[in-house]
Amino acid sequence: MSDYDRTINEILVVGGGDIGLLTSLCIKKLNPDIDVAVVDDFSEDPPEVGKSTYQEIIDIFHEFLEIDEMRFLKEVKPIWKSSVFFRNWTEYGPFHYSFDDIQKYPDPNTSHFLDKAYLYYHELYSDPECQTINEWLVELGKSPINFEMTGEWSRYGPRAYHLDLNRFNEFLQTICGERGINLIDDIIETVETGDGRVTRVQSDQETYEADLYVDATGFRRVLLDEFDVPFRNFDLPLDAALSTKFERPLSEVEPATVIESGDNGWFWQIDTYEFRDVGYVYATDFVDAVSAKAEFVEYVDGDISADELECHEFQSGYYEQTWTGNLVAIGNAGGFIEPLQSTGLTSNTKNAVQLAHLLSAYGSADYPAARETYNGWVTRQWETVYDFISVHYKYANGDTPFWKQVQSMPVSERVTRIKDHFESCGYAVKIDPIQTPKTGQTPLIDSAVFPTVSYLTILRNLEVQSDFYETLDLDVSEEARTFLEEYYRGEKKDAEAFLTHEEFYKGVLFDPW
Known part of the structure; x- marks a missing residue:
C-alpha cells in the first residue's frame, strides 16, 4: 500500500500533559470525523511549576479552539502576562520585552520620524517614564482588564497567560471529554514498529493501534526513540x-x-x-x-x-523530521529550547494547529507532501525562535566563563543582517531588512515568531549602538519632543485605569469562590 492510499481515521496521542491534550483538541476541531484518543497515566500529577506563555496563545485558546474566555478564567484562574521583564541581565536593565513593544517606537507613518527615532535612541529607550501600556501594567501590578462605565469589561489586546499546570491540565481534560476525545488511563510500555512506521503500542494489559500516532511524552520520547531521526543541536550550553x-x-x-x-x-x-x-x-x-x-x-x-x-x-535542539512515517513528535518530545522567552507551549500549540490544518487540507490522507510541509514549518519555528534567543546571549555583558562563552557563539545570517541594519539604518524598518534584502543579499525566510522590531528592543537594551544615530548631530524639534512626551503620558494614564488581579478575581466582576 502506498502512502497515497492510506487514510487517517484514528489518531492515538501518547502523553496526556498540556501539549498532548491541546494537540488532540486542535486535531478534533478541524477533523471532527477522526477518532482521537489520548493515553496516559492520568493519576500522575503534572510538574509543579508554573507555565509561562507567549501572546499568540490567547487567539489559539479563545478563537481557534473556541474555549469560552470567562469559563477559562473561572476554572483555570490564570495570571495575565504583559511582558518578559529583565530585572537585571548581566548588568543591563531593568528593561521589558513587552507584547506591545511595537507601540514603544515612533510611528513611521507620522511626521518628524527621524527626530522621534533619534530622541528615542538617545534618551527615551531607557527612560522609566517612557513606557507602553503593557510595561506600565507590570510596573503598576495591573491586569489587562478594565471595567467600563457602561458596566461591561474590556481588555487590552497584547497579552499572554501564566498557568498553574494542575488547574490547566484538569481543565483541558474536561474540555477533551466534552468534545468527544477519549482519555485512556494507561501506561504505554512497548512500541512495535515496521517499515519505518509504528504498528502498535502496548501497556501491560492492552494493545492500541491507530493510523497516526502522536508522541507527547516529553523528554522520554517513548515512541520517537524507536526511530533514527536526525537531531539539530543548538549551541547554547544551558542544559x-x-x-x-x-x-x-x-x-x-x-x-x-x-x-x-x-x-x-x-x-x-x-x-x-x-x-x-x-x-x-x-x-x-x-x-x-x-x-x-x-x-x-x-x-x-x-x-x-x-x-x-x-x-x-534538558537538551536544546530539535528533531529535523518530527513527522516521520505515521508518527508525529510534539512538545518536548520533538525538541526544546531553553525557556528565556517562554515560547515552548505556545510554539508547540501552533505546531498542533498546523498539523490539524494539514490533516484537514489533505482529507485525512497520509500524504508525503503533508509531512514535508509540516516538518518545514517546525524547522522554521525552531530556527527563528533560536535566532531571537541567541541575541540575548551574544550581546550580553557577563564576565564569568559561562557568559564569555555564550558571547562568542556564532549567530545566524538573520541576526547578523538585523544587527547590521540597526547599525546603519537605526529604527527605519518600515521596509523590513529580512523581507527586502539589500543588493547582493539573498532573501531570507521571515521569522515565524518574532518580528524585526523585537530584535531591536533587545539589541538597544543590551547597549548595541547604531552608527547612524551615533554620528548624526541632530537638534530634535520641539514638536517631536512634545509629541512623544504626551504620548507616553497617555500610555501611563490609560494603564492606571486597569484592574489589579485581586480586583478582578475577588471584586466586582466575579463572585468569590
Whole structure:
C-alpha cells in the first residue's frame, strides 16, 4: 500500500500533559470525523511549576479552539502576562520585552520620524517614564482588564497567560471529554514498529493501534526513540534547571515573567494564582549541581534548602523530521529550547494547529507532501525562535566563563543582517531588512515568531549602538519632543485605569469562590 492510499481515521496521542491534550483538541476541531484518543497515566500529577506563555496563545485558546474566555478564567484562574521583564541581565536593565513593544517606537507613518527615532535612541529607550501600556501594567501590578462605565469589561489586546499546570491540565481534560476525545488511563510500555512506521503500542494489559500516532511524552520520547531521526543541536550550553515555589497573596502578583542573570545562567519568576514559581536555568559544563543549588538558594534569600529543589535536565535542539512515517513528535518530545522567552507551549500549540490544518487540507490522507510541509514549518519555528534567543546571549555583558562563552557563539545570517541594519539604518524598518534584502543579499525566510522590531528592543537594551544615530548631530524639534512626551503620558494614564488581579478575581466582576 502506498502512502497515497492510506487514510487517517484514528489518531492515538501518547502523553496526556498540556501539549498532548491541546494537540488532540486542535486535531478534533478541524477533523471532527477522526477518532482521537489520548493515553496516559492520568493519576500522575503534572510538574509543579508554573507555565509561562507567549501572546499568540490567547487567539489559539479563545478563537481557534473556541474555549469560552470567562469559563477559562473561572476554572483555570490564570495570571495575565504583559511582558518578559529583565530585572537585571548581566548588568543591563531593568528593561521589558513587552507584547506591545511595537507601540514603544515612533510611528513611521507620522511626521518628524527621524527626530522621534533619534530622541528615542538617545534618551527615551531607557527612560522609566517612557513606557507602553503593557510595561506600565507590570510596573503598576495591573491586569489587562478594565471595567467600563457602561458596566461591561474590556481588555487590552497584547497579552499572554501564566498557568498553574494542575488547574490547566484538569481543565483541558474536561474540555477533551466534552468534545468527544477519549482519555485512556494507561501506561504505554512497548512500541512495535515496521517499515519505518509504528504498528502498535502496548501497556501491560492492552494493545492500541491507530493510523497516526502522536508522541507527547516529553523528554522520554517513548515512541520517537524507536526511530533514527536526525537531531539539530543548538549551541547554547544551558542544559539543566532547578525550581521551587512559594505561596504568594494575589495582591502581590507581578504580571510578567521576571528574569535575572546568574553566574552560570539565569533565574526566573512566574506568578500563578496562588504561588510564585522560581527557578534557575544553568549550564552543567560550568557549574556542578551542588554549587548551582547553593547559588539558587542564595538568590531566594535562603528561604529553602537545597534538598527541597526540583531538578530538571534538558537538551536544546530539535528533531529535523518530527513527522516521520505515521508518527508525529510534539512538545518536548520533538525538541526544546531553553525557556528565556517562554515560547515552548505556545510554539508547540501552533505546531498542533498546523498539523490539524494539514490533516484537514489533505482529507485525512497520509500524504508525503503533508509531512514535508509540516516538518518545514517546525524547522522554521525552531530556527527563528533560536535566532531571537541567541541575541540575548551574544550581546550580553557577563564576565564569568559561562557568559564569555555564550558571547562568542556564532549567530545566524538573520541576526547578523538585523544587527547590521540597526547599525546603519537605526529604527527605519518600515521596509523590513529580512523581507527586502539589500543588493547582493539573498532573501531570507521571515521569522515565524518574532518580528524585526523585537530584535531591536533587545539589541538597544543590551547597549548595541547604531552608527547612524551615533554620528548624526541632530537638534530634535520641539514638536517631536512634545509629541512623544504626551504620548507616553497617555500610555501611563490609560494603564492606571486597569484592574489589579485581586480586583478582578475577588471584586466586582466575579463572585468569590
